[in-house]
Each structure stands twice: as structure tokens, then as C-alpha cells.
């Protein structure tokens with residue numbers, strides 16, 4: 025694991041999402057204060073609506089999956105696997121994320137890896 | 152190859168048209184070349200719902216003929232041309248305009264005409280009848296100059312006509328020859344109860360009156376003089392004293408007619424000439440004229456069967472009726488007068504609630520022969536099914552009419568009906584027909600209506616249709632699920648009550664007490680919305696942030712590329728040049744795409760998250776407020792310019808629109824709400840297409856409710872007329888609060904109304920008569936929202952903690968590089984995919 029420090033926990037929105045720029049990649053970070061894992065990170069790009077908006081979706085659970093609903097057309101993306109519940113040909117990259125001493129960290133290595141392996145399905149990489 | 156025969160249909164009314172539609176749908180239809188004569192200037196329309204014309208339903212909407220029907224089916228229609236003579240020997244019909252047609256088969260569907268008693272003066276000015284659209288136009292014109300209207304005849308139609316006069320704003324009288332109202336259908340006690348109810352509504356009823364003369368009035372245009380010496384001053388006189396079959400053309404060519412009129416037909420609907428059929432209100436079967444549409448339709452189907460070599464005969468029809476007359480439920484089934492041998496009668500009378508019910512039961516107590524219901528007719532379908540299908544009665548038949556104060560159900564569930572039971576008598580659809588449609592995959596009421604035509608006539612069977620559907624679906628293992636989502640096993644209305652009664656203010660609390668799981672994008676915004684309409688805290692309070700859709704989170708509407716739009720409130724559409732300039736300056740400074748919306752305001756598109764607070768700060772400094780274009784809330788109150796400028800304006804529509812918009816702005820509701828105010832009946836603000844529409848008249852404001860544009864347009868219903876402003880506002884407060892409490896998620900007022908049991912009349916009884924005793928509570932609920940109004944944008948830009956979210960990145964000032972604009976007609980718009988690719992290429996290069 026190669027954690028990158030992103031922001032403080034107080035910068036997050038409880039039961040909602042924010043977007044962080046980590047190594048040039050847009051990462052949506054969701055914060056569920058009462059949940060064991062607490063934070064979840066996926067790519068911010070909505071491959072169906074084709075815009076960087078997933079951090080602005082509503083989070084919840086559908087049939088036991090923790091999900092975010094895209095604010096554009098309301099498809100659900102699994103926060104743990106990146107799978108789209110409505111269309112199994114679509115996934116979004118998922119990143120490791122944790123809270124350490126009141127700071128939020130994302131694994132940049134994994135970010136880069138998934139970005140590459142999915143061939144940057146979208147534009148994504150810039151500064 | 153067979154040569155086609157010529158079939159001529161005289162009369163294109165309700166029954167004539169049903170005949171044509173059934174014929175072209177039958178397999179043998181290309182046997183005939185079809186020609187029809189239609190005396191009226193327009194093809195068949197729905198006479199049953201004629202009165203809806205007064206509440207804004209247009210002639211076009213009343214039409215029963217689909218566009219292109221005649222052309223597509225090769226039918227020749229002679230519109231506005233009356234068939235004048237029939238030469239039976241030569242088999243030729245000649246019309247008033249001189250068209251002559253040789254027929255092989257002839258169908259008479261000439262209907263009936265309103266009977267006008269031959270009283271002296273019956274043809275004076277403003278003495279009218281009620282049967283055609285032209286009659287209604289004449290009534291509307293007469294009502295403009297008159298103050299008093301009198302209906303002659305207190306039968307079904309007379310009562311309906313009285314309602315029309317009342318709606319036209321006239322002081323309304325009913326003059327009836329018999330000693331009671333609806334003498335044909337009701338017994339004495341039922342008639343008396345009906346009379347009391349109708350008088351409560353402000354209609355003056357005179358029974359046992361024989362009109363002997365109509366002459367010049369002193370205070371009104373006309374004066375009616377009665378045989379008992381009394382007189383009545385009235386402007387309009389509306390005859391509704393029964394119908395007479397239009398059999399003149401049949402009589403003239405020597406067909407057999409009844410002693411008191413009507414073209415005699417047999418079980419095949421053939422007249423005394425085997426090549427001529429008669430159907431509908433002009434036909435006399437077994438000594439009976441049927442003044443209802445369902446028997447006419449049955450005759451039409453019989454004639455079609457006969458003409459196309461299929462089975463079918465007419466053997467009489469059920470004359471049971473259920474009507475809502477001026478908001479009063481009245482029903483009569485079968486042998487209401489207990490004329491059958493040995494019939495026994497049970498009756499129930501409740502003076503306090505003005506309810507009267509009577510059952511007529513066979514001598515052995517096993518079968519239901521007839522019934523009368525006044526004031527409360529919810530048991531109609533059940534009783535009708537007992538009667539029509541000869542279902543054996545329960546041991547104590549009176550349980551069927553006694554109020555059931557315990558939980559035991561006495562209704563006849565749809566399961567108890569045999570497959571042959573006719574559910575819709577207008578279109579002769581049986582329970583069996585409905586079940587087979589459900590089996591082939593029709594699982595909604597709308598689907599069934601399309602597939603079987605059930606419930607598309609008088610609509611009387613709609614509740615029964617729905618219960619058959621639900622019970623069949625349940626049997627097939629479908630769950631009829633009204634849960635909001637997997638987290639809450641409640642409807643929105645139930646959740647609203649739980650929040651209100653339990654004083655619940657946060658989603659966590661609601662979930663812990665009544666739900667499960669984490670919630671989702673369906674229940675969270677619903678909860679946020681209910682909290683807002685009930686407690687009206689700022690929607691960006693920490694405990695509510697996760698509940699809001701992005702539009703509510705950022706107080707702006709997300710566009711396709713993730714940017715947002717900015718819609719400041721422009722109350723009533725009124726805006727000063729300075730404010731316009733201020734808008735223009737902001738648009739220019741932030742390079743926003745600028746457009747006039749369909750709601751009489753200006754939308755600025757293409758703002759990024761970080762720009763939103765800056766833009767709004769400038770707008771607020773210039774005097775603007777949030778327009779709530781993002782919320783499920785009041786949108787706009789559209790206005791026309793009204794009496795301040797317009798030469799026709801009756802009242803100040805702009806002033807009222809502004810006042811109303813300021814009153815209800817910020818109100819959160821199940822779906823968006825739109826208003827409009829027009830300064831006169833020319834209706835330039837299109838108020839009748841809005842959730843709340845108001846039109847100025849000489850007598851005050853007319854209030855319309857539950858209109859809709861959008862996907863499924865619906866004309867608003869006329870709710871109350873001639874209101875002063877205080878009453879108008881009181882009614883709107885109540886209607887909106889009631890809507891907020893009881894509607895489903897994302898249900899506009901139009902759909903809410905369509906699904907409301909009891910419909911418009913019920914809503915009136917809750918709002919105007921305060922039947923539920925909720926009036927004051929509803930007003931207080933609204934007052935709370937009004938008192939706690941705040942501009943959400945103003946509160947937001949003043950609070951640093953709320954502003955924190957308005958950045959694309961939490962850890963960087965960079966902007967979203969996926970937002971790319973191109974220029975079109977001098978303004979920006981989001982780049983399309985193909986343009987983006989080019990753009991990227993250019994940048995990389």
C-alpha cells in the first residue's frame with residue numbers, strides 16, 4: 025500500500041461524498057461515520073452520464089450493496105466493487121481508502137494501477 | 152368476388168358511432184360500403200360527459216371519434232346534413248342538402264330530442280334545452296346577462312342541468328311536476344332525502360308545480376306562472392322534462408312506431424322492414440325506450456352481429472344508475488319501487504348524515520331485486536353484482552346497507568363474482584374478459600382500459616375494475632406493493648403522518664424507528680422533502696445534507712456536463728429594467744448561457760460549483776432571491792399583464808401573482824407546483840394548465856386546481872368561483888397543505904386528483920365544507936412554512952461551513968477539465984462527444 029494523504033476527516037461530508045484530486049485522478053470519497061470501514065473511494069467519472077459527478081450522488085444500500093446513485097440518471101454503483109447494478113457491462117474503478125489519525129488517505133498505487141488496467145476508460149488524467 | 156353492399160347509417164351520435172366502430176372492428180366489415188349522415192356540425196361526441204364542457208373540456212376533447220377514423224375505414228360522412236326522407240320501395244335516402252344514396256341496409260340511430268311541454272311562451276328568449284354542444288353555448292351566452300335560472304324537470308338530467316346553472320353562477324331553481332325529485336328512480340323517502348341535500352347546496356326546489364304560462368318578467372327576462380297561482384321570476388328557463396324519440400323520418404316512410412313514439416324493433420334490432428334497423432334512443436323495444444347509453448351500445452352490437460352474420464340479440468338492459476348529482480351520490484338498481492310480487496323491503500335512514508338506503512328483496516329473501524341509495528353509494532357495485540348475477544344474499548341482507556361499525560367486511564369481494572359477471576356495462580366487459588386480458592400481461596388499469604375498453608364509458612365501473620385487477624394480480628402471485636422502497640414499508644403519505652405525529656426531525660431517527668438499512672436515493676429525498684415541508688429547517692443543515700439530490704445540495708440544477716443552472720426568482724414574471732441589466736451583467740461576467748424559460752423567467756446555464764456562490768452573491772446584492780428551480784417546490788406564478796394595462800383586464804393579475812408567489816415561495820411539496828393568474832377569461836397566462844390557476848371575473852376570482860402541462864397534459868378543474876382574495880388564499884392554503892400531506896412521491900397535483908377517491912367533489916368537501924375538520928390545521932401548517940421562509944441562497948452564502956462544498960475538489964483549486972464549452976449563436980454550450988475528441992486532439996498537438 026502506498027497511501028497518499030488527501031484531506032482531514034472534517035473536510036468530508038457525513039453520509040455523502042466529496043471529490044479529491046489524487047495524482048491527477050478524480051476520486052469520489054464517501055463518508056459513512058457509523059460504518060465499520062467508514063470511507064469508500066471510487067472514480068468520480070460517471071461512464072453512463074459521461075461527466076465527473078459521482079461524488080455528488082446520494083449514497084445508500086440496495087439489496088445489501090452499499091451504493092451511490094449517479095445524480096444524472098440514477099444508476100447505482102457498488103462502492104466496494106465498482107459494479108453498476110443496472111448494467112453489468114459497466115464498472116467504475118475502486119480505490120483503497122482509510123482514515124489514519126484524523127486524516128483521509130487513498131492508495132495512489134492502486135489508483136494508478138486500476139486507471140491503467142482499465143485503460144483510462146475516460147479522459148481522466150491531467151493536472 | 153362478392154360485390155359490396157351499401158350500408159347507410161342515419162345519425163352519428165353516441166350509438167351511431169359505437170355501431171360504426173363495432174362494425175369496422177368486426178371481421179366481416181369489408182362486406183359494406185358505409186355512408187353516414189350526421190345532422191350536427193361535428194361527428195359524435197360524449198353526451199354523457201357533456202356537462203364537463205362548462206368546466207373547460209373542449210368540444211374536441213369530448214369527441215368520440217379518433218382522428219382519421221372515417222378516412223381510414225373508408226366511411227363517407229355527410230357532416231351537417233340531415234337525412235330528410237326514406238323511399239323504402241326504391242331503397243333511397245335523400246338528404247336535406249340533396250344527397251341521394253341507394254342503400255341495401257339502413258340503420259336508424261337518430262336519438263331523441265328534449266321534450267318541451269307545450270306551455271304558452273315556451274319559445275320565448277332564453278328558453279333553452281340541454282342536449283347538444285350548441286345548446287351549451289347558448290346557455291353560456293344567456294348566463295352572461297342573466298341572474299336567475301330555472302330548470303323544468305327534476306329527473307336525472309334536470310339535476311345535472313341545475314348543477315350546470317349553478318356553475319354558471321346563476322341563482323338556481325328546479326321546478327318539478329311530480330311530488331318528488333327523480334320520481335322514476337327514487338321512492339318517496341329517497342326523493343325527500345335528495346331534496347334536502349340539494350337544497351343544502353343552495354338550489355331552490357319546487358315540487359308538484361305545473362307550469363301554465365311563461366311571460367314577461369318584472370325583475371327578470373321571464374316569469375313562470377304555475378297552475379296553483381304562484382309565480383317565479385327567472386331569466387333562463389331550461390327544459391329538461393324528458394326525451395322523445397326522433398322517429399319522424401321512420402314514421403313518414405311507414406315503419407311501425409309505438410303509440411307514444413319510438414321505432415319498434417325486435418330482438419335483432421330490426422324494424423318492421425327487415426332491411427332497416429333502429430338502435431339507441433330512437434328505438435322502442437318491448438314497449439321500452441332506453442334513455443341511457445349502455446343499452447344503446449348493446450343494440451348497436453346486436454345490429455352489427457346481425458349484419459355480419461354473427462350471433463347476438465338484444466333482450467333488454469339493466470337501467471341501474473349511479474350518479475353524482477351536485478356532489479350527492481344517488482343510485483338506483485333494478486326494481487327500486489318494489490313492484491315485483493311478494494317483494495320485501497329493508498330500509499335505513501340516517502337523518503344526521505342525510506343518508507337513505509333501501510333494499511328490495513325477493514319473497515324468499517334469497518335474491519336482491521332492487522335498491523336505492525342516496526347520500527352514500529359506495530355499496531353500489533356490490534349490490535349491482537348481487538342483483539345482476541342472482542348471487543344468493545347473506546342471511547341478514549340488511550347488513551348490506553347498515554353502516555358497518557365493526558371491522559367485518561360485507562362487501563362482495565371480486566373473488567365472489569362469476570366469470571360471466573358484467574363489470575363494465577357500457578362496453579359489455581365481463582370479469583372473464585378482464586381476467587384473460589390480465590393473463591396476457593395487462594397488469595395496470597390503463598392497460599386494461601386500452602385492451603378491453605372497460606371503464607372508458609361512463610366510468611362507473613372504475614373502482615370495481617381496479618379491485619378485480621388487484622385481486623387477480625394477488626392470485627397470480629404479484630405483490631401489489633405500495634412500499635416507498637426497500638427501506639420503508641410505507642407510502643409517502645404514511646411517512647408524512649409518522650413524521651408529523653412522531654415529531655421526527657432527522658433521517659437517522661426515522662430510519663431507526665420505522666425503516667431498515669441505510670436508505671437510498673428514493674427515500675432520502677422524500678424524507679428531506681417531508682422534513683422541509685413540516686419543519687422548514689434549512690435543507691443544508693448538517694443532518695439533512697446526505698438526503699438531498701444534487702440539485703438541492705447545490706441549490707441549482709445539474710446539467711448534462713456536471714455544471715449547473717442559475718434561476719433567480721422573478722415573481723409573477725415582472726422585472727424592472729435595472730434588474731434585467733443586473734442579470735445581464737452577471738451573465739456576461741461569468742460567461743453564462745442565457746435563456747428565457749417557459750416559466751416567465753431567465754435561466755443562466757454553465758456555472759461551475761465554485762462559481763455558484765459568487766454568482767449568487769452578486770444576484771442577491773442586486774435584490775434577487777433563489778427561484779427554487781432545483782427543488783420539489785413552488786416554481787413560478789405566471790401572470791398576464793392584467794387590468795393595469797390590458798384593455799380587457801378585469802382585475803390585477805400581476806399584483807395577485809406576485810403576492811401569491813411571495814406567499815408560497817420555498818414551500819416543499821411532493822412534486823413541483825406551478826401557478827398562473829389571468830386577468831380575464833381570455834386566459835393569456837394559461838392558468839387552466841397549472842396546479843393552481845386563477846382567473847379574474849367580474850364577480851371575483853375563479854379558482855382552478857390540479858392542471859398540468861408536461862408529459863400528460865390535464866386541464867385544471869374549476870374548484871370555486873367568484874371568490875374574494877381572503878377566501879381564495881384560504882382555499883389555496885388548504886389545498887396545498889392537503890396535497891403536501893397526502894400525495895405520493897413525485898405525484899403532481901393532476902395525478903393526485905386523478906387518483907383521489909371521490910375526485911373533485913371529495914376535495915371540495917375537504918377544503919370548502921371542511922368535512923374532515925382539518926381546515927384550520929392545514930392553514931396553520933401553511934402559515935408555519937410562510938413564517939419560516941428564508942432565501943436558501945442568502946443563508947448559504949452567509950455561512951462559511953455551508954460554502955465548503957462548493958468546490959469541485961476538496962483538496963485543490965483546480966477545476967473539472969471535463970467541462971468543455973464551444974460557442975454557438977454567440978453563447979456557450981457544452982461540447983458534444985465528437986467536438987470533444989477534436990478539442991482534445993487540438994490540445995494534445
Ligand code: SRM
Pocket residue numbers: 708709710716718746747748749750751752753754780786787823825840841858859860861862863899
Ligand atoms: C428551463 C425550463 C425550460 C426552458 O428553457 O424554458 C425547464 C427545464 C427543465 N424542466 Fe421543465 N422547464 C421549464 C418549464 C417547464 C414547463 C412550462 C411552465 O412551467 O409553464 C413545463 C410544463 C408545465 C407543467 O409542469 O405542468 C415543464 C415540464 C417539465 C416536466 C414534466 C412535468 C410533468 O408533470 O409532466 C419535467 C420532468 C419532471 O419534473 O419530472 C421537467 C423537468 C425539467 C428539468 C428539471 C429536467 C432536468 O431534470 O434537468 C429541466 C431543468 C433545467 C434547468 O436546469 O433549469 N419540466 N417545464 C423551464 C423552466 C421554467 C422556470 O422558469 O422555472
Ligand SMILES: Cc1cc2nc3c(=O)[nH]c(=O)nc-3n(C[C@H](O)[C@H](O)[C@H](O)COP(=O)(O)OP(=O)(O)OC[C@H]3O[C@@H](n4cnc5c(N)ncnc54)[C@H](O)[C@@H]3O)c2cc1C
Pocket residue numbers: 161162163164165166167168188189190191198199200201202232233234235260261262263281282283308311397400430431432433441442443444445447609
Ligand atoms: C346532458 C346529458 C347527460 C347524460 N348523462 C347520461 C349518463 O350519465 N348515463 C347514460 O347512460 N346516459 C346519459 N345521457 C343519455 C345519452 O347521452 C344518450 O343515451 C345517448 O346519447 C343516446 O345515443 P343516440 O346515438 O341514440 O342519440 P344521440 O347521441 O342523440 O345521437 C343521435 C344523433 O342523430 C342525429 N340525427 C337525428 N336525426 C337525424 C337525421 N334525420 N339525419 C342525420 N342525423 C340525425 C342527431 O342530430 C344526433 O347527433 C345523457 C344525455 C345528456 C343530454
Ligand code: SF4
Pocket residue numbers: none
Ligand atoms: S422539454 Fe425536455 S429538454 Fe426541454 S427543457 Fe424541458 S426537460 Fe429539458
Ligand code: FES
Pocket residue numbers: 574575576577578605606607608609610611612613
Ligand atoms: S360501466 Fe360505464 S364505463 Fe364501465
